[in-house]
Amino acid sequence: MFQRYIIAYVFEYICAVHLEVDFIFNTKYKINDCGLYKAWIKKCACHYGLSSCRLVYSFMNDNSLLELNQKHLSHDAYTDIITFCSSEGKNVIADIAISTERAGENAHKYNVLFENEILRLMAHGLLHCVGFKDKNKVDKRRMTAEENKLIKMFHVEQKARLDV
Secondary structure: OHHHHHHHHHHHHOOOOEEEEEEEEOOOOOOHHHHHHHHHHHHHHHHHOOEEEEEEEEOOOOOOOOOOHHHHHHHOOOOOOEEEEEEOOOOOEEEEEEEEHHHHHHHHHOOOOOOHHHHHHHHHHHHHHOOOOOHHHHHHHHHHHHHHHHHHHHHHHHHHHHHO
């Protein structure tokens, strides 16, 4: 148990990413513990060697995301996530829009918890910012594998908190 604290402390000391994360909720959905999610995002950013990361996660309904898709990407289709990312080397600035309605449908379709689908989408947006693509089957498999790693990081941290 004590060893786990030392490892966590050393990780925090070594990881010097400058992180700013904001959450905007335009739906009934709200994250219960924003601090927990920010700590996870920081670990994700450190995992990819980022030196600064400014993320805004906006949770919205299908129609709002459709409007963004039409206006900015000229796509006339519903989607679960849109990432607007400006990366320069190890510095990332991104606006990540997530449809909570699509997240709910995906969770039902793939038989996963809604919260895990939200985590997947949050990870997905960040992964686009660090160079992951999902335009073909091979890239999608890589992206999914990486999403799974990041989701696991979140749950390992949760378990560590519960073991205290």
